[in-house]
Amino acid sequence: MALRLILLGPPASGKGTQGRRIAEQRGLDYLSTGALLREVLTAGGPVAAEIAPVLARGGYIDDDRMCHIMADWLRGRQGGWVLDGFPRTLAQDDFLREALLPGGIDAAIALEVPKEELLRRIAGRVECPSCRWSGQREQLVQGGLCPRCGTPAGRRADDDVTNFLHRYEEYETHTLPVIERHAAQGTLIRCDATRDVEIVSTSLAASLEPLSSHGQAS
Numbered sequence: 001m002a003l004r005l006i007l008l009g010p011p012a013s014g015k016g017t018q019g020r021r022i023a024e025q026r027g028l029d030y031l032s033t034g035a036l037l038r039e040v041l042t043a044g045g046p047v048a049a050e051i052a053p054v055l056a057r058g059g060y061i062d063d064d065r066m067c068h069i070m071a072d073w074l075r076g077r078q079g080g081w082v083l084d085g086f087p088r089t090l091a092q093d094d095f096l097r098e099a100l101l102p103g104g105i106d107a108a109i110a111l112e113v114p115k116e117e118l119l120r121r122i123a124g125r126v127e128c129p130s131c132r133w134s135g136q137r138e139q140l141v142q143g144g145l146c147p148r149c150g151t152p153a154g155r156r157a158d159d160d161v162t163n164f165l166h167r168y169e170e171y172e173t174h175t176l177p178v179i180e181r182h183a184a185q186g187t188l189i190r191c192d193a194t195r196d197v198e199i200v201s202t203s204l205a206a207s208l209e210p211l212s213s214h215g216q217a218s
Helices: 015-026 033-043 046-056 063-074 090-099 115-124 161-184 197-208
Strands: 004-008 029-032 081-084 107-112 125-127 134-136 188-192
Touching (some): 015 029, 107 161, 115 161, 161 188, 188 197
């Protein structure tokens, strides 16, 4: 069954790791909005020049531009997918609901991690500039290579404590209301993401198994 899922959670909660695992296990497309925007920066051009200072200070792209980017990505998608980092606000959630009419998402997954643990994770987080794999420094192989494609990986430029605190505040202000909306509507799956990666992955797989084709989290 081709599910349509959104992953919600604070920065460094493991959305990228778990999102890719779900996508691989179920044959779904995976999109990290953070990685997508970093690719835009790498490519350069007017859009890159506009969003670069926003991302550099740990900010988020405005709803209108982000929804426009997502509309391009969603257009023509026939199968299922996992969205990591979108929707981040109620306005983005409204856009996604309208874009998916007459259907909708099958579930919103909320990864829950205390702030103190997130700060610890930020200190050791790395990302591959080639395949955009992300994880912890101890997961690198052969002295610093991406375990997925073998490219040298390193710390993300925006991963410092100041940027994290800004992004966390944005999460509390804008994304928690999205989570609570999905909780009220019965489409939310909450997951304790402080546990081992494998345990979290197994837990999510079990939670997703009973979903019906009409997209209601049980």
